Amino acid sequence: MTATFSPGQLKFLKALTEALFDGAAMAITPDQVVANIAELFGKVGGTKLDEMRVSLIATEIALGPLFAEVDVAARVERIADRLRDSRIDLFQDMGRLRGIVYACYYGHWLPGDQDANVANPVHRQIGFALPRFRARGPGDVPITPVQGREIDPAHILTADSLDDEYDVIVVGSGAGGAVAGYNIAAQGYRVLIVEAGPFYPSHAITHHELDMIANLYKHGAVQTTTNRDFVVFQGRCVGGSSTINNGICLRVNEPGRTHPDAEDVLAKWATIGAPIDPAAFHASYDAVQAMLGIARIESRSGRHNGPHLINGWRAYANASSDPKDKRAIADWFDKNFGPPNTPNACAYCGYCNSGCAYGRRMGVAQTYLPQACRDHGARILPRTKVQQILWQTAIDGRREAEAVRLVLPDGANRLVRARVGVVVAAGTIASSKLLARSDIDGTGYQVSLNVASPVVALMPPGVGGDAWDEDQMSSYVDCGDFLLESHFQPPMSMASLMPGWFADHADRMKNYGRVHSAGILFPADRRGQIVDGKLRFRLDSTDDLPLLRRAMATLTKVHFAAGAIECYPALAKGQTVTPDMDIDAFFEAAIREQDDVTLSSSHPHGGNAMNEDSQHGVVDLDCRVHGTTNVLVTDASVFPSCIRVNAQWTTMAMAHYATARGDPFR
Structure with a gap:
């Protein structure tokens, strides 16, 4: 296996760590901090690891010759002058390395579970106690697990159990994909939900921040x-960002919950070519609220x-x-x-x-996804990228999706046929990239x-x-x-x-x-x-x-x-x-x-905006990609303008609006 960083890069990281903690008592050694950084980026891998390697080389050059050889005081002076106090954009960007170093010091974790970390020296240094060791009184909620909400592992597919065709293929298992997948499966379609990230049920999640962030976030949250x-910040796991967000649920322009002077989001959408039915949209909010138990x-x-x-x-x-x-x-x-x-x-x-x-989180991985699988036969394929949508020409001359090309965890390519249609809900960035790779114009x-x-x-x-x-x-x-x-x-x-x-x-x-x-x-x-x-x-x-x-x-x-x-x-x-x-x-x-x-x-959000005119938007008022018969986009990328509040509930409402008011493929 290739080392995460070269010996020279590790030496530079250690020298940088020593300087960033100058004048401070360290509860772990600089070598341990560097090991944590290497562990984080080793797990993240891919292009982000490549970027980090380039950044280390550039920062070492910026900090001058023999940075690792001069004494700590000289290193501190160079960092302060060339990174902290710089007005040069590139040097300011390099200065953000400090956040990674500090995170990998305070994210230190001893091998094992919470019991193994009761004496974690960094936690002791700042007076922090892990949840298992906190005193809770009679009026408190006990910190204990809730059982019975998770996706049945039998409903998680592998390359070997994947079939060659499904009725509908949903790309993404987060807020938009889970809601759409559930609604379409409930209409009797055989649904495959493809997720680029891993499957992490609640019992597999730990309080080892570094490990969870590396595994549950796109690019390890960097x-x-x-x-x-x-x-x-974007989730990259089954359940998407609903697995790692704060669960905040705000409607747009809700009376009594929104400042009365705030811009009316739905009214603005109507003025820019994306009128939607406000009553139907708020009914979609209501449906999501009932499923997720949203409350004060x-x-x-x-x-x-x-x-x-x-x-x-x-x-x-x-x-x-x-x-x-x-x-x-x-x-x-x-x-x-x-x-x-x-x-x-x-x-x-x-x-x-x-x-x-x-x-205890009622995310889509505890609600929509397990119910779609258990009650309506949907299945989930994790750790798999959808590389492209493949087309045929429909009888009316529009494009019609007939299959998707998958990249499986081992890197192999595989075509899976979509007999009825495809739903794209991979998030603003990933959905835009997929549509562009599939020859849809105007995305992003x-x-x-x-x-x-x-x-x-x-x-x-x-x-x-x-x-x-x-x-x-x-x-x-x-x-x-x-x-x-x-x-x-x-x-x-x-x-x-x-x-x-x-x-x-x-x-x-x-x-x-x-x-x-x-x-x-x-x-x-x-x-x-x-x-x-x-x-x-x-x-x-x-x-x-x-x-x-x-x-x-x-x-x-x-x-x-x-x-x-x-x-x-x-x-x-x-x-x-x-x-x-x-x-x-x-x-x-x-x-x-x-x-x-x-x-x-x-x-x-945005990037594949809804608009009644194909010259000004990627999807129509039903979230169908213009010029296609059977491809929907049901994530926040269809929002025509900024909604100004947390996007989770509105994304789910949009997916419901697009897929639950009738059969979107008829």
């Missing part, structure tokens, strides 16, 4: 845009970080003179966890983004992102409680043109988003039990395009950057209104903000371009 300015979360599941945001917002809004702030919505999230107020309610272990090990344009960035707040000693001992995301504020969302992460993920360099970063992580955190979420509408298989995305300097600055400043002020003594916005330089500063002026100076701040998105 998928980026072409300019490396945005990290794009229990306040006990977000008992520290959740009230911090809500109470901070109320204090901030009470002092604000802006009428828009007075009309903002501050509330708890609706989620597909539990359901709430039942024995199966969320146990708020805080590991949502690496999968629920307790089966006008991609939107809900852009996120965190601000971490240090609380006074003894105030607020352990934010890590609860649901990762529990409350939100809809400010009209952006949202604020409470969130917290387990050690590995928190370290990657925690701003700061050298001893500053270590000091902030040592206060893990004293920090609270929230993030901004704002819509960047139709700014992106899929180019050569990757997302190219850039914020608009006139509209988006001012909104980004204002949202970050607002969240920082909300933290201070909640009692924070200092804040750490996710800026490349890792600056500290204190209450006595002119916060608006600070962000105006600190964020001059998108490279100056850590940005991410879990909600890419």
